[in-house]
Amino acid sequence: xxxxxxxxxxxxxxxxxxxxxxxxxxxxxxxxxxxxxxxxxxxxxxxxxxxxxxxxxxxxxxxxxxxxxxxxxxxxxxxxxxxxxxxxxxxxxxx
Amino acid sequence: xxxxxxxxxxxxxxxxxxxxxxxxxxxxxxxxxxxxxxxxxxxxxxxxxxxxxxxxxxxxxxxxxxxxxxxxxxxxxxxxxxxxxxxxxxxxxxxxxxxxxxxxxxxxxxxxxxxxxxxxxxxxxxxxxxxxxxxxxxxxxxxxxxxxxxxxxxxxxxxxxxxxxxxxxxxxxxxxxxxxxxxxxxxxxxxxxxxxxxxxxxxxxxxxxxxxxxxxxxxxxxxxxxxxxxxxxxxxxxxxxxxxxxxxxxxxxxxxxxxxxxxxxxxxxxxxxxxxxxxxxxxxxxxxxxxxxxxxxxxxxxxxxxxxxxxxxxxxxxxxxxxxxxxxxxxxxxxxxxxxxxxxxxxxxxxxxxxxxxxxxxxxxxxxxxxxxxxxxxxxxxxxxxxxxxxxxxxxxxxxxxxxxxxxxxxxxxxxxxxxxxxxxxxxxxxxxxxxxxxxxxxxxxxxxxxxxxxxxxxxxxxxxxxxxxxxxxxxxxxxxxxxxxxxxxxxx
Numbered sequence: 001x002x003x004x005x006x007x008x009x010x011x012x013x014x015x016x017x018x019x020x021x022x023x024x025x026x027x028x029x030x031x032x033x034x035x036x037x038x039x040x041x042x043x044x045x046x047x048x049x050x051x052x053x054x055x056x057x058x059x060x061x062x063x064x065x066x067x068x069x070x071x072x073x074x075x076x077x078x079x080x081x082x083x084x085x086x087x088x089x090x091x092x093x094x095x
Numbered sequence: 096x097x098x099x100x101x102x103x104x105x106x107x108x109x110x111x112x113x114x115x116x117x118x119x120x121x122x123x124x125x126x127x128x129x130x131x132x133x134x135x136x137x138x139x140x141x142x143x144x145x146x147x148x149x150x151x152x153x154x155x156x157x158x159x160x161x162x163x164x165x166x167x168x169x170x171x172x173x174x175x176x177x178x179x180x181x182x183x184x185x186x187x188x189x190x191x192x193x194x195x196x197x198x199x200x201x202x203x204x205x206x207x208x209x210x211x212x213x214x215x216x217x218x219x220x221x222x223x224x225x226x227x228x229x230x231x232x233x234x235x236x237x238x239x240x241x242x243x244x245x246x247x248x249x250x251x252x253x254x255x256x257x258x259x260x261x262x263x264x265x266x267x268x269x270x271x272x273x274x275x276x277x278x279x280x281x282x283x284x285x286x287x288x289x290x291x292x293x294x295x296x297x298x299x300x301x302x303x304x305x306x307x308x309x310x311x312x313x314x315x316x317x318x319x320x321x322x323x324x325x326x327x328x329x330x331x332x333x334x335x336x337x338x339x340x341x342x343x344x345x346x347x348x349x350x351x352x353x354x355x356x357x358x359x360x361x362x363x364x365x366x367x368x369x370x371x372x373x374x375x376x377x378x379x380x381x382x383x384x385x386x387x388x389x390x391x392x393x394x395x396x397x398x399x400x401x402x403x404x405x406x407x408x409x410x411x412x413x414x415x416x417x418x419x420x421x422x423x424x425x426x427x428x429x430x431x432x433x434x435x436x437x438x439x440x441x442x443x444x445x446x447x448x449x450x451x452x453x454x455x456x457x458x459x460x461x462x463x464x465x466x467x468x469x470x471x472x473x474x475x476x477x478x479x480x481x482x483x484x485x486x487x488x489x490x491x492x493x494x495x496x497x498x499x500x501x502x503x504x505x506x507x508x509x510x511x512x513x514x515x516x517x518x519x520x521x522x523x524x525x526x527x528x529x530x531x532x533x534x535x536x537x538x539x540x541x542x543x544x545x546x547x548x549x550x551x552x553x554x555x556x557x558x559x560x561x562x563x564x565x566x567x568x569x570x571x572x573x574x575x576x577x578x579x580x581x582x583x584x585x586x587x588x
Contacts, residue, residue, distance in 0.1 A: 061337055
């Protein structure tokens, strides 16, 4: 499956990674090669095979619906590039 | 005192018990060795004060006759484990300066068992690579050299710094993580033991996530016994990781040394690849002969889906990575690169924070999960994954463990295989199926290539049967008598 430049630009937007146009072209070639190689999976008959949901053969554990942790605001903000008044700060979203 | 760094963990433990030396002397020797190993670029951060302070506490416990199982043992920690107050970067620019406010479960368990931390080791960025050449902080050099050739070689990856440090005697042991072979392949390249436990054996809490359904932490050591000792300390149920298994942890050390008489060892015919180097084939045959000589029987088995494992892996792992790495957005931690809008800030941050291989995998993952392609790629790969796991289930009806080579080649030079991602991915052809099926696997050094480089054999076991994996591993270890040492030994070269 060949990926063209426009497709690479679209997935880069979805992934929130800025790509200069020249790089989209180069990546289209590289990613197409990888996707072509992945196409070999089409040779495998998988009709009726359930997709693997958990490799561990375990059911998810249940626990009491109780708060066990929290109240760590300052610790959580400690690594923030920008924090103000106890919040993460980001560029203006609403005009 | 520098001979202290040549001891195994078991040997150091015995010496500490006999009071031949103190934890402080042992740790001091390794602190010096880690500093002497800087030309390898194996450590991103060294933490000598922390190691020596912990050693002091170990000496106090030893004096009181209250020694813990790993008291005084200096370890290197892959920089994918969050360590409280110590910079944790996953070898990415996007996490530069990140100081975790918590400790990963696995490292916390090691410290609770008395071990101390020498530092954080280099890796492929976000553990994505097989040669430790994608780190934002420079390549790791293997301590090994080809005979008569001084070109630097790769240590393997992604746990390349941990493997290089242990091989160069700059750490008594190390921990790594293995998503598709990232413990076993560098162990094979560096001539050490590397164990990937069953998915769920060790908690993933506090490990920077790459592909959550495949990632497992494990020990990297200079002997099978050392791997058993470390695994015992790292394992166990953790309520903070809902995929960690609520199972008792066996005494792994007790399991080894029992011999393998009467065991049935499977040889998968599909692992005989076209074009596989003759020396890998010969090594595998020697392993088969050793198994027979030790009184186990050899069973030919079939794992017909093997050839599709890598392609399925390169859908599943990038898909999970694209989701896991969405958190690096310049808001809560790590790098932020300004932009006119919130979206531009995200895009600029991620463009400058992620290296080329990580970007490539995020883009593939985003593509295979995007509308209209999910069924064709992700669903298909998860179906193939079911078939791969069924192959192993069926094989294990006829055998107790499986013997294969660890990697299709010895280490290569830095710069080789770099321009073709698929050639690089093929390094993991024998290790990836084990992750897809969630099984335990160990790599044990078993011989040298014609150029004098280490080659490993892999033993794959049933889920949660690390005890037998270690048992067979030790049988291979004692038959192989691997005593070769790398060209670079920290503090001796």
